[in-house]
Amino acid sequence: xxxxxxxxxxxxxxxxxxxxxxxxxxxxxxxxxxxxxxxxxxxxxxxxxxxxxxxxxxxxxxxxxxxxxxxxxxxxxxxxxxxxxxxxxxxxxxxxxxxxxx
Amino acid sequence: xxxxxxxxxxxxxxxxxxxxxxxxxxxxxxxxxxxxxxxxxxxxxxxxxxxxxxxxxxxxxxxxxxxxxxxxxxxxxxxxxxxxxxxxxxxxxxxxxxxxxxxxxxxxxxxxxxxxxxxxxxxxxxxxxxxxxxxxxxxxxxxxxxxxxxxxxxxxxxxxxxxxxxxxxxxxx
Amino acid sequence: xxxxxxxxxxxxxxxxxxxxxxxxxxxxxxxxxxxxxxxxxxxxxxxxxxxxxxxxxxxxxxxxxxxxxxxxxxxxxxxxxxxxxxxxxxxxxxxxxxxxxxxxxxxxxxxxxxxxxxxx
Numbered sequence: 001x002x003x004x005x006x007x008x009x010x011x012x013x014x015x016x017x018x019x020x021x022x023x024x025x026x027x028x029x030x031x032x033x034x035x036x037x038x039x040x041x042x043x044x045x046x047x048x049x050x051x052x053x054x055x056x057x058x059x060x061x062x063x064x065x066x067x068x069x070x071x072x073x074x075x076x077x078x079x080x081x082x083x084x085x086x087x088x089x090x091x092x093x094x095x096x097x098x099x100x101x102x
Numbered sequence: 103x104x105x106x107x108x109x110x111x112x113x114x115x116x117x118x119x120x121x122x123x124x125x126x127x128x129x130x131x132x133x134x135x136x137x138x139x140x141x142x143x144x145x146x147x148x149x150x151x152x153x154x155x156x157x158x159x160x161x162x163x164x165x166x167x168x169x170x171x172x173x174x175x176x177x178x179x180x181x182x183x184x185x186x187x188x189x190x191x192x193x194x195x196x197x198x199x200x201x202x203x204x205x206x207x208x209x210x211x212x213x214x215x216x217x218x219x220x221x222x223x224x225x226x227x228x229x230x231x232x233x234x235x236x237x238x239x240x241x242x243x244x245x246x247x248x249x250x251x252x253x254x255x256x257x258x259x260x261x262x263x264x265x266x267x268x269x270x271x272x273x274x275x
Numbered sequence: 276x277x278x279x280x281x282x283x284x285x286x287x288x289x290x291x292x293x294x295x296x297x298x299x300x301x302x303x304x305x306x307x308x309x310x311x312x313x314x315x316x317x318x319x320x321x322x323x324x325x326x327x328x329x330x331x332x333x334x335x336x337x338x339x340x341x342x343x344x345x346x347x348x349x350x351x352x353x354x355x356x357x358x359x360x361x362x363x364x365x366x367x368x369x370x371x372x373x374x375x376x377x378x379x380x381x382x383x384x385x386x387x388x389x390x391x392x393x394x395x
Contacts, residue, residue, distance in 0.1 A: 001228060002112045005218040007149070010116045012214060014123050014142075016206040021127035023198030024191045029132055029177050033139050036170065037123050040146045043158075051153045052228075058242035062249050064158055065239070065353075068165050069256045072349050073263035075170045076342045079177040080271035083338060086181040087273075095192060108279060111286070151282050161352050169345040176341050237363075240356030244368045256353065257375045260346045261382035267342045268391050273335055 007048035015041035028082045028092045032075065039071045112152055119145030130190055132178045140171045157236045339391045350379055 014037055021034025043064045050060020086092050122142025129135040143166045150159035216222065242248045318325050354372070361368055386392055 002109050002152070003218075003220070005214050005220065006112065006116075007153070008214045008218060009210065010119060010149070012206055012209040013120055014146075016202045016209070017120065017123040017127055019205060020198055020202035023201065024195040025127065026190060026192045027132060029174060029181065030127070030135060030190070032177075033126050033135060033174060036139060036166075036174075037126060037142065040119075040143060040166075044146060044149055047150055047153045047155050047158060051155070058238055058248070061155055061158060061239055062242050062252070064155075065161065066252060066256060068161055068352075069259060069349055072165060072170060072345050073259050075173055076263045076267040076345060077270070079173055079338070080267040080342070082177060083180050083335060084270050092181045111279075152279060154279070156282070157356065165345075165349060165352060169341075169348050173338075173341050173345055176338050180335060180338055236356050236359050240358075240360035241363070243353070244357055244360060244364055244371050250371060253353070253371070254374055254378065257350070257378040260349060261378055264342065264346045264382040265385050268339060268386055268389055271335055271338055271342070272389065272391065 004048060004052045007044060011041045011044040011048070014038075014044065026093045026095060028085070028094050029079070031094065032078050032082070035078075036071065036075070039067055043067050108152070111148070115145045115148035115152065117145075118142070119149065121145075133175065136171060136175045136178060139174065140167050143167050143171065157239055336394060343386060343391065346382070347379075350376075 018034045018037030018041060021037065022031050025031050025034065046060050046064045046067070050058075050064075054060065082092055085097055089096060091097070119142050122138045122140075122145055125138030126135050126142060129138055143162060147159040147162040147167075150156070150162060243253050244250060314320070353375070357368060357372055
């Protein structure tokens, strides 16, 4: 059997990879992809803890299902914002969107 | 930990997940990045099956790979951003590399190894042989004592996201 | 691991498909003659001529259709576990799902009135 900490290890590594993508990329769509990776890391953690700690209560799986809903809503609205920015400023590089930074 | 087929499959899916993640954040062409993201999400689906959550694995393939990844690819095509291939990282990329690595070390040494790591009391924890089916998940969603209200609020969130996306993305003319 | 054993055929199928694709690609790369010409490397060989590069900007209609698809996709995913337990819980579950769908119908009618469902 694979012990619990190995799942947590993989999830932590995936979270940090996603965080690096969010911190370092310039393209807004790439930043959104990094956020998706971080959400997936959280999902691995939720399901792993559910499996090893409280398999009788379904809260871990239910939380993971709601993370799916939030991820879908976030992707839909976030990408719509990116498309709107592209239409107005002809760029999806986040450094170019600095109207509020004087 | 003994090396049986279970741990080998775990190793394969972990490598798929992390390799896809690395490809996502490092690829120049955003279409390639989206394909790497699909690979990574598929690895996560495999981990869900190893954790006895087959319904979540199915949702992962249906919703994440079948819908969210496609949405991201559409957004890449709509913004024509893959033609700008110079300078994919911003000025602070080296600092963010250090911060991400430090975060990983912190999570590992500060939380995972001392509390759930090998040698601690939690390391002997075994996953139960209990199989949670889709029936249990359905009962959790619609049973009055469990998750009814979040279930309805999820629908409200989806409606808000739909209206928001239409308002923001629609052409004026 | 009961779930793990159940998914063994899918794992076998996965391994088989990867091995097959790799094998066929490697064999054709090793033994097939490779003499490219302009006509052979065209995107649709002996088909229609491409009218422009594939990287041009797509109209935003595609995105709106994709957004509507993803949100109703999630809705159906939530209906599946409900449908499995519907007989156990009866009227209460039915009322719940009616509320769930009624809230989503508001968004659906909004999309309809705003013309997001029409192509032109």
